[in-house]
Amino acid sequence: MNAFPMSVANLSSDAPLPYKGRLAMFVLIAAESAIFTIFVMAYIYYIGRSLSGPTPQQVLDVPILNTAFLLSSSLTIWLAERALARRAIDVFRAFWALTILFGAIFLFGTAREWYKLITVDGLTVSTNLFGTTYYSLVGLHALHVVVGLILLVAVFVLSVITKLRPQDTQRVQVLALYWHFVDCVWVVVFTVVYVIGR
């Protein structure tokens, strides 16, 4: 049976295999990036091609405060991660809740912006090319924020009603990775919609 002794020396040099959740999230982020790339390309391609108004210059305000909140949430989630890694659960919960709050404020800001655009400026998806591409791109990002918030809230509730086990740290980190991605995409969306397109 043991016809050939396998060299054990070889085995010790095996590099440890990466955590599958982390790798899967990176792959998912690659896929999401491709989706966002297509929407961003469409937005850039159609800048200034609308046949009728309103134009971005007329109706868009730069959402600086909103952006600051979303980008800060990346910092708070990182602090939460660090707290969890050293098992400081209360600190973790505090920063995690702050992240959720910042994300919610961002979403509220987007909602207010859309409300103004629809009721005051009369811009909807079907008004012109700007409306179509703007609501699609910003909406796609907002959708990702919503999904992220749901997951963040789920983790928060879990951390309250049960005890987070040490192996959950990795999972929380995977979710944080997603949240960082959502923030990074906002930088691109912000640049394209509010800087280049305006």
Add this chain to the structure above:
Amino acid sequence: MSESSISLPGGLPEAGTKEVSKGTSASVVEALQEWVITVDHKKLGVLYILYGLVMFAVAGIEVLLIRIQLAAPGNHVVSAQVFNRLFTMHGTTMIFFMVMPVVFGFGNYLMPLMLGVRDMAFPRLNAFSFWMTAFGGLLLYYSFLGGTGLQGAGTAPDVAWFAYAPLTERAFSRGHSTDFWALSLIVSGFGSIGTAVNFLATAFCLRCKGMKLFRMPLFVWLYIVTSALLILAVSPLTAAQVMLLIDRYLGGHFFDTQAGGSAVLWAHFFWIFGHPEVYVLVMPAFGMASEIIPVFSRKAIFGYAAMVAASVCIAFVSLSVWAHHMFTVGMSAPGNAFFALSTMIVGIPTGIKIFNWLATLWGGKIRFTVPMCFSLAFLFQFLIAGLTGIMLSVAPFNWQLHNSYFVVAHFHYVIVGAIVFMVFAGFYFWYPKVTGRLLNERLGKLHFWLFLIGFHLTFDFMHIPGILGMPRQIYTYEADRGWGPLNLVVSIGAFIQAAAVVIFVVNLLTSVFRGKLAGPDPWDAWTLEWTTSSPPPPYNFDVEPVVSSARPLWDLKHPEDPDSFNSGARS
């Protein structure tokens, strides 16, 4: 039972378990339920393949109707509108619901076995992906019933598989058929992305001891490349379909040319998906060839590292060639030159692969089994398909032949001549592992020769009407064009292929019960899937295998000349 598996070093004696099935109706329901709720990679693999075969039959019947209609000039077997639906459904089904499920099935079944592990990285995601793919196909075919929208127009989608804008806009495609088309591709796209995530996570995070990246079978490497392409290709398609639905349901203007939208932008988005998709489909075929050709040449694969490098290289280049589908939209001269040249560059890594397979054959003790016959036909036909591809990459030549039957012949040479042939080889090669019994060799040879003759009658002769100017997607043509006899030959070939496929299906069904018992390793092969019993137990391996070379089973069988001793290049 002592022969039911080959024990690896450190393995336990055969556990000797075998579930007993009773013929009562309760156990039938139980078995069915077990298949529905399963998260086992082997069962999901088989489900994928069965689903793909059913869709193969459906899309095959559609194409036979097309060929009857085109067999003679001025035929009126189907109306023009039905003809449009037929080729749309044929193309969409064959790509998304036949080839993709079948290659996913092979990957699902074999990848964990080849890597010496017990399941995929995310078994439940795996089940989710399968059911999404299956549901996508049902959505597509539900359009036959539900496609008639409020305006009472349309049944099945009739916008061709690339669905060029603005034909797909609400004003021109009434009813719901186009919505079903878009939704089914979004849904199955999620399934594909889930599968790709799973393949990548399995290959990178879940290998047995000693299975370094460069000891993985090439099959696994090729599935890694396929998965990477899936991630980068299917996502843009999903994005474009979402835009299309925004146009159709929310009154958006992405592809609405009357409001300043661009039809060319859709073409770009579709082909950014469409061209890498070809490689998504052909990479698994490369993987199968890289496993089957060495086993039946009795030699290790020539140039393992070069094969990996060439595959990755093809994947990279394939992401920058999409607009060679669009030379006739009138791009700038530098644009034309870029896409012509980048397309030709694909020929270099592809050539490396072909020469490596040839070098594997060179000096080998070739055994002409059925899988080997299909593999050799694959080699030849893939070469021809690649050569016509390079012809079409020359922009001025392309302007002449764009959307002609020459193009149709070219891509069918790739998809049937290369991919379907290789998938058939895979069926004959791994069927004994899945069922425990070999496929009938005589029926297999008959299948091979009939399919080969039918294939060449159809697709060799299809090039000529293309050069004579016959455009694709026309439902009939006039007698004085001189395309009649050629189309008749093409149609006859299609029916010969259909007969060959019927023989294949009969073989698949009867060999489950009457095939020769295979044992764990019927082909005297070298990779880990052949060390376990056929069919493998639910847990795959009694003990996780430990490997020290790319051909662990060779090491075991040839202790006097193990790979792991002279593995300087490959350890």
